[in-house]
Amino acid sequence: MHEVLPLNAEHSTRWILIGLALGLLLAIFLVRSFGSGQAIEVHAKMPEQGGWTPSDLAATAGQPLHLRLTSDDVLHGFAIGQSDQPPVDVEPGKMTELTLNFDQPGKYTYYCTRWCGPNHWRMRGTIEVQPDLNKPGAAASQSSQPEAEPLFIQMGVDIDGQPHTDRIPPDRPNARRGQALDTSLPEKYLAEEYYRTHSPVEVWESLRNEAFTQSYSDQQVWDLVAWIWRQGTSPAKLADGQMLFAQNCAACHGEMGAGDGVMAEAVAAEYASSGHGPAGPIDFTDPHRNLATSPVIQQGKIIRGGMGTGMPYWGPIFTEEQIWALVDYLWTFQFEY
Amino acid sequence: MKMLPSSLMNKHWKWGIFILLALTILLLPLPAQSAQASEKYIQIQASSYEYNPGVVRVKPGERVTLELTSTDVTHGIYIDGYNLEVIAEPGQTQTLSFVADQTGTFRLRCSVTCGALHPFMTGKLQVGTNALLWKSIAIAALGIAVVIWTVRT
Numbered sequence: 425m426h427e428v429l430p431l432n433a434e435h436s437t438r439w440i441l442i443g444l445a446l447g448l449l450l451a452i453f454l455v456r457s458f459g460s461g462q463a464i465e466v467h468a469k470m471p472e473q474g475g476w477t478p479s480d481l482a483a484t485a486g487q488p489l490h491l492r493l494t495s496d497d498v499l500h501g502f503a504i505g506q507s508d509q510p511p512v513d514v515e516p517g518k519m520t521e522l523t524l525n526f527d528q529p530g531k532y533t534y535y536c537t538r539w540c541g542p543n544h545w546r547m548r549g550t551i552e553v554q555p556d557l558n559k560p561g562a563a564a565s566q567s568s569q570p571e572a573e574p575l576f577i578q579m580g581v582d583i584d585g586q587p588h589t590d591r592i593p594p595d596r597p598n599a600r601r602g603q604a605l606d607t608s609l610p611e612k613y614l615a616e617e618y619y620r621t622h623s624p625v626e627v628w629e630s631l632r633n634e635a636f637t638q639s640y641s642d643q644q645v646w647d648l649v650a651w652i653w654r655q656g657t658s659p660a661k662l663a664d665g666q667m668l669f670a671q672n673c674a675a676c677h678g679e680m681g682a683g684d685g686v687m688a689e690a691v692a693a694e695y696a697s698s699g700h701g702p703a704g705p706i707d708f709t710d711p712h713r714n715l716a717t718s719p720v721i722q723q724g725k726i727i728r729g730g731m732g733t734g735m736p737y738w739g740p741i742f743t744e745e746q747i748w749a750l751v752d753y754l755w756t757f758q759f760e761y
Numbered sequence: 762m763k764m765l766p767s768s769l770m771n772k773h774w775k776w777g778i779f780i781l782l783a784l785t786i787l788l789l790p791l792p793a794q795s796a797q798a799s800e801k802y803i804q805i806q807a808s809s810y811e812y813n814p815g816v817v818r819v820k821p822g823e824r825v826t827l828e829l830t831s832t833d834v835t836h837g838i839y840i841d842g843y844n845l846e847v848i849a850e851p852g853q854t855q856t857l858s859f860v861a862d863q864t865g866t867f868r869l870r871c872s873v874t875c876g877a878l879h880p881f882m883t884g885k886l887q888v889g890t891n892a893l894l895w896k897s898i899a900i901a902a903l904g905i906a907v908v909i910w911t912v913r914t
Binding site for chain 1: 853
């Protein structure tokens with residue numbers, strides 16, 4: 425019995441060693457094929473501390489991009505502009521794994537979705553998606569869809585003016601009252617390009633000179649203007665716009681659009697300290713300014729931003745439909761729908 | 762049966778009263794508060810790193826709605842004991858409704874990593890009067906009275 429034991433021990437040791445060696449090979453194989461070896465680790469920091477690191481990512485169309493996201497300070501969020509990818513939270517002490525698939529080559533902007541500090545909106549990065557050259561026709565698909573320029577550039581409107589009017593409606597223009605007038609409005613006024621490129625005051629003045637409004641009061645003509653604006657949108661668009669406004673705009677422009685958001689004072693102070701005059705977030709409830717503003721100017725402001733006023737540029741973040749939905753929603757601060 | 766000396770008997774009797782008083786303080790319920798369901802609406806402003814107001818006082822059984830507004834970065838409230846959470850982004854005021862069915866004092870803490878002093882961003886939810894505090898005060902007062910009485914006799 426005593427002589428057998430060492431032999432048994434030698435046997436089992438051998439098997440254990442063989443098992444370990446095989447296990448190691450298997451582990452290496454598993455990590456290489458399914459592990460996070462391919463993943464890019466992206467660290468999020470407050471914009472003052474450097475924002476995203478690395479901020480410029482590269483990917484290839486049709487091939488997955490693996491990201492491992494973590495935060496080095498506070499809660500951040502990750503989303504890609506102009507995409508349906510739902511935003512994910514990026515928390516300190518936690519790795520958020522994310523796999524992205526890009527069908528189309530191009531330059532994408534990713535951005536922080538959680539208010540992480542006063543300069544939260546500056547926290548952006550880019551993903552350069554190259555066409556997959558192994559695929560026939562991939563390079564061609566890139567140039568096949570030239571993007572149309574936004575309306576404000578096509579029209580060449582000046583979006584930096586200070587629109588102002590003293591022609592103020594006696595009462596808040598009401599689309600339902602305008603609808604109840606049961607006027608057959610000429611087609612011209614209902615065309616999308618017409619109402620989007622004219623301010624309410626211009627539309628009002630034009631309507632006032634029409635023969636069919638001669639029996640109407642000034643207020644009734646204003647109600648018609650609201651009715652024209654209402655016909656240009658839909659409840660679904662307004663709901664989209666409301667959601668976008670709450671998530672992205674209300675912190676400065678106020679939850680009720682009065683330019684009195686929780687960040688408004690800080691934004692105004694920063695602008696004043698940079699040598700400009702006093703200016704803060706626009707008050708969308710102010711009729712003097714807004715009734716003299718056309719939707720296309722608002723589109724331009726949202727896409728391009730305020731150029732130093734603290735208003736971010738949303739061009740790479742929102743789709744064109746989202747921007748128009750947002751513009752439509754802004755008019756609910758002037759008109760009763 | 763032998764009678765105890767009257768002085769000793771007197772002493773025991775007094776100790777009995779003290780013990781009785783102490784038990785009364787410990788076991789007697791505080792004046793009951795109106796149990797009818799009422800509503801309480803409280804606005805809380807969260808900023809780095811405090812809540813304003815920092816202490817929320819409600820009555821037991823009340824239907825409480827907390828309206829959380831953040832003034833700088835994303836903050837949240839987690840109510841210990843109740844295990845409820847609400848998160849507010851600046852510009853998006855959020856509400857949290859619950860029935861205050863547990864009495865006592867509960868810690869409110871920020872549930873979103875909001876900055877360097879985030880762990881110290883706390884508040885308090887007080888449901889009903891702080892029975893423990895008042896009972897402790899009463900017991901302490903009784904204790905002082907006993908000490909004074911013992912020293913004088």
